[in-house]
Amino acid sequence: MRLLSSANLKHVLQCWTKKFRSQNIPDPNSSAEYIIAHVLGKKTLFGVKLDTVLSRSQTDQVNSLCKKRLTRMPVQYILGEWDFQDVTLKMKAPVLIPRPETEELAELCSDTLGCMSTREGAVFLEIGPGSGAITVSLLKRFPELQAVAVDISEEACQLTRDNAELTATSDRLTIIHGDFMSSQVFMNLLRVQPFCLAVSNPPYLTTKEMESLQEEISCFEDHKALHGGEDGLDIVRGVVLRSSELLQPGGQLWLEVGESHPPLVEKLTADPDTWKGYSKQLKYEKTVTDLYGKPRFCQLVQSS
The missing domain is CATH 3.40.50.150 (Vaccinia Virus protein VP39)
Incomplete structure (x- = not known):
């Protein structure tokens, strides 16, 4: 899946949630949310504005981590941490x-x-x-x-x-x-x-x-x-x-x-x-x- 070199949070979240759902990944929305939040240095996306623009580096990082989720790797291993x-x-x-x-x-x-x-x-x-x-x-x-x-x-x-x-x-x-x-x-x-x-x-x-x-x-x-x-x-x-x-x-x-x-x-x-x-x-x-x-x-x- 290709994303723009930079995109707002809402677009990235929607794209990956849709991709996860099409591949029958369990909990598609929360999987995408946790990964994006992690890239942004957050635990969750609560309070983060949907029009927040992700830099190219952040978008690339989200893409890389989300591709791991497509292999069915658990989010906890992808993030390397869990509360x-x-x-x-x-x-x-x-x-x-x-x-x-x-x-x-x-x-x-x-x-x-x-x-x-x-x-x-x-x-x-x-x-x-x-x-x-x-x-x-x-x-x-x-x-x-x-x-x-x-x-x-x-x-x-x-x-x-x-x-x-x-x-x-x-x-x-x-x-x-x-x-x-x-x-x-x-x-x-x-x-x-x-x-x-x-x-x-x-x-x-x-x-x-x-x-x-x-x-x-x-x-x-x-x-x-x-x-x-x-x-x-x-x-x-x-x-x-x-x-x-x-x-x-x-x-x-x-x-x-x-x-x-x-x-x-x-x-x-x-x-x-x-x-x-x-x-x-x-x-x-x-x-x-x-x-x-x-x-x-x-x-x-x-x-x-």
Whole structure:
């Protein structure tokens, strides 16, 4: 698509929205708006006059970024950043992009931490931080806390590190690159425990669900951070079991899972056979629905 060497905002916005719509790009209008706003140094186009003239350089930049969107690259990767609660975080493929549900999970953790009688020197654990969104937002909100984040993805560890530095929280964060289920990582965590809180948004999509992903997800985001096995619970089970050994008495685990999973997680924790070989166990406390009314979050409590 060709645009004039310079054009007003309304014309550029209309052209790219039309192009996106013709190519069946999801959210065509907002995709164009976010990209143009970014080029103009804004978060959104709110308050920007439609007759604002874009320079040739700005128009070329919009064209270049919008062509990336035509490949179904998510806007967050195109911009290289995204807002999460009250912070702006770096985003980079293939590390998972935080969803609205991720913000809800962060709020649930924040509420839990806010109710604790003492937080000075306390440490929380995030299993699979991805971009580090939850961890850095909690560290930002609770300056007396420390955190440990474990991720099997080197790219995720680096992005978490970058975002911690960006939000001036890196001095209170320890990042471990490795598999949470490995004995080496587990022994390292045992040396740090007990944790007051553990949080995880683990891979929980079923094998069948992985077959019907949007192109934005299937082509750009890390499948290992999405696929939870045949029933979606392969990683969830391990997180529940190992967290039981890492939490302090009364410590809590918050999980984000698939909408069919909460009763299965509750059944898992209620089965005595689940805890054979473990010195401690978690009690299923409650299920919390997401903003769409779907059962999404599981709260478990260290009962030993």
